[in-house]
Amino acid sequence: MATTKSGIRLATRLDEVGFSDIVQIRNTIMAMRAEGLQVHALHGGEPYFETPEAIKFAAIQALVENQTHYAPSSGVLPLRKALVDKLATKNAINTTTDEVIVTVGGMQALYAGFQSVLDPGDDALIFSPYWTPIGDLVTGSQARPLLVPTATARRNGIRNTLEQFSTPRTRAIYYNTPQNPSGLVFTRAEAQEVADFAIDRDLVVISDEAYEDLVYDGEHVSIASLPGMAERTITAFTFSKTYAMTGWRAGYAVAKEPFITALRKIVLYSTNGVSTPVQYAMIQALKTPESQIAAHREEYRKRRDLLVTALNEVGLECESPAGAFYAFPNVEKVHKKSRTAAQILLEKAHIATIPGSVFGAQGEGHLRFGYAITTREIEDCVEALRAFFA
Numbered sequence: 001m002a003t004t005k006s007g008i009r010l011a012t013r014l015d016e017v018g019f020s021d022i023v024q025i026r027n028t029i030m031a032m033r034a035e036g037l038q039v040h041a042l043h044g045g046e047p048y049f050e051t052p053e054a055i056k057f058a059a060i061q062a063l064v065e066n067q068t069h070y071a072p073s074s075g076v077l078p079l080r081k082a083l084v085d086k087l088a089t090k091n092a093i094n095t096t097t098d099e100v101i102v103t104v105g106g107m108q109a110l111y112a113g114f115q116s117v118l119d120p121g122d123d124a125l126i127f128s129p130y131w132t133p134i135g136d137l138v139t140g141s142q143a144r145p146l147l148v149p150t151a152t153a154r155r156n157g158i159r160n161t162l163e164q165f166s167t168p169r170t171r172a173i174y175y176n177t178p179q180n181p182s183g184l185v186f187t188r189a190e191a192q193e194v195a196d197f198a199i200d201r202d203l204v205v206i207s208d209e210a211y212e213d214l215v216y217d218g219e220h221v222s223i224a225s226l227p228g229m230a231e232r233t234i235t236a237f238t239f240s241k242t243y244a245m246t247g248w249r250a251g252y253a254v255a256k257e258p259f260i261t262a263l264r265k266i267v268l269y270s271t272n273g274v275s276t277p278v279q280y281a282m283i284q285a286l287k288t289p290e291s292q293i294a295a296h297r298e299e300y301r302k303r304r305d306l307l308v309t310a311l312n313e314v315g316l317e318c319e320s321p322a323g324a325f326y327a328f329p330n331v332e333k334v335h336k337k338s339r340t341a342a343q344i345l346l347e348k349a350h351i352a353t354i355p356g357s358v359f360g361a362q363g364e365g366h367l368r369f370g371y372a373i374t375t376r377e378i379e380d381c382v383e384a385l386r387a388f389f390a
């Protein structure tokens, strides 16, 4: 517990909540760059392209038209209508404007999701390796993350494995597909296994579909679209990745009662909604032709193939990730401990990556390479990798 000399102390619910290691890595890179060193930046997770012009102009137009007032805390109606259409056509989630809520990025949707479901002392199952903030969102709800090794689950059966790691206090499953950091995409059959287990055990699924538009092999299945799942799933989406809108902080969630009311309360009393002009930009983003989203996907596929081929060539064994924009090779050849491996690559080859251990014990021995950068930047990194291993 953090307590000052005078006895003033921090709320205990923050005791187990950490700060992302990724931020510390970003600081080291900035310091290296300030010294004039060239750093191959594969540590990040931001699209390589800028927010499309039409989206930026929609925000400007909203400002000019004085869309600068309080909006409904859950989002302006035209946006919620557009989201309902998108969810029906793209995700096979049939919903209403009362069951969607606009959030400050995917992060607020996830925060609100965990806060709505977990009580102190509850447990939440998390497929691991997992996106680091999720552990903190769970502990911030004073609940306990139960890490389920994804590789074991896929090998031995998802349902059996979930059963094995579950406790009587388990309330929720965090389900992320395509996955950060592994790039794994769960199949429809696997989604069904998770759904069957959730229904059997009366659990809530918090589904994170941040990378829904970045599936290269296989298909994206929204778990809420499976029979009996809409009522027990809170699905979090973001505009960050598909539309290159990371800094706009634009996301949304879809859920049925009682969860949607809980999400509304949390949004109301935290941010009271998303900035109004941003919501008009979101409406424009949803008009993006599918062909443009597919063209970006193809660009990412090229980058994936370039990087994954090179990683395997230098002996860093790497399966081709089916989705998202991360490669997650085994780097034990550099060092058994991923933190040391990341440090060696950064110091000796100026390649910035994220140690796999940051994503849970199951990520140890791996590094995350983000390939949402320009082809030229990947080529430069590949050259540096070859020189390092020569």
Ligand SMILES: Cc1ncc(COP(=O)(O)O)c(C=O)c1O
Residues within 6 Å of the ligand: 045, 104, 105, 106, 107, 108, 131, 176, 179, 180, 208, 210, 237, 238, 239, 240, 246, 250, 251
């Ligand atoms: C798995 C996953 N979920 C959710 C998010 C949330 O993104 P944002 O808060 O930018 O919408 C991210 C961002 O990196 C992510 O990787």
